[in-house]
Amino acid sequence: MQQIAQSPVPISITICGDGGCGKSSITLRLVRSQWTSEYDPTIEDSYSITRKIDGTTYHLALTDTAGQEEYRGMWASSNLGADAFLMVYDITAADSLDQLNYFNDLIDMESETRLDNASRAQRAGLATGAASGARTVPPVKIVAGNKCDLQEGRQVPAAQGLDWARKRGCGFMETSARMEVNIEETFALIVRRVAEARRLAEMGVVDSADNMGRRGMTKPLTPIGSEREEDMEKRGVGQRGPRVGGDQRLGREKFWKSWRCW
Template sequence: MDPNNRITITVCGDGGCGKSSITLRLVRSQWTHEYDPTIEDSYSVTRTIDGQSYFLMLTDTAGQEEYRGLWAASNLQSDAFLLVYDITNSNSLDALEYFMEMIDMEEETRIDAGKVPPVRIVAGNKCDLQGLRQVSSAQGLEWARKRRCGFMETSAREMVNVEETFALLVRRVVEARRIAAQGGPETEPTQALPPISEKTASPTTATPVKATDGTSKRGFWKKFKCW
């Protein structure tokens, strides 16, 4: 496969917000309500987006504070970051600041080196639990906009916006690469692209590359929120 069609994605966020559930929904179409803390798992999956096949390499990272120091430098080299919070836990949105600060520093390094800056999308997970919601969609959207990130609300349990979110990440990585190749302005590509269509992504294959201690983890509103 063309190296330009290989995209690396790091999934990050607080413990228990559903990072592993979202990842495994994408690569294995599985979901589980059991919470098994992840240290780090890696997977690969192929998706056809806008008629083009892409090989996605995903890293599901630790969210608990005691494990954050284990973040490998390679995690920050990803093309894109999916920052996940739990809409029923406002503290999980605040916890994204830690990851955002590290990504901000990585972005500055890449821009100084003339490299493609990373793409960032914030995902408010568990949007099927409306009765327990603590973070409104408007709050999540505003938080993401202030930090120049894209925004979606997802539900791994109900399979809401999981495919769409990763398709959006891919499209924005492709756009960021195009802008960089043309020597265009170093602007945040996530602000320039329109919402994806319902037919953007279609599953083809899903193959786990490495599964360590996280292998047991796993349309309410179709396209509920996208920015």
């Protein structure tokens, strides 16, 4: 008997953060495998791409939003209706991490609204999963510290970014659109967290936004490289982020050998 091919599972992702932090670079690296050093402020761009993750094909609808304050008022309600949010900051600009508080507050208000919707739906005996058509599944939040190839200009230690994310119930990655570090991995993480959130909703699990977020948090990735664990402990948690020593103009192969990733 011929098997019927399943349609890709749709997931919507809104990408937000301060202007110039690399939101568009991350998006274009994923969608077109492109990177450019030219900065062109985005008002809003939409893209779509399919990815097969854990045996399931997903259709990702990506919305690359404006970061400049003068454009933030143009945020449409459809942006807040996303299944997941990728909040991007620039590790070479400390203010860009602070700017994420604005977006995080908006997302948390949306999360509370969805949880209220889920509670009402449960009391009415209605479905609360993704198939219900209502916004009842709290969105997934992932924080990405971008430009982690620019170690000489780092202002935000990896541990600081990780701590910021954990306190707000977010997953955490450090990325580099230029060097193509953790781009596919970040979106795969988002997909898995959304799938888990939907599964819980279909099981009728209604929880606080804080607890839902904490279940979606990520632990630091296993460091890549040959450094011994006891040596890493001596360096301390705050110094376990990406490190490039000596010559900053490393070739790709040498760069990867020296990389430490959270």
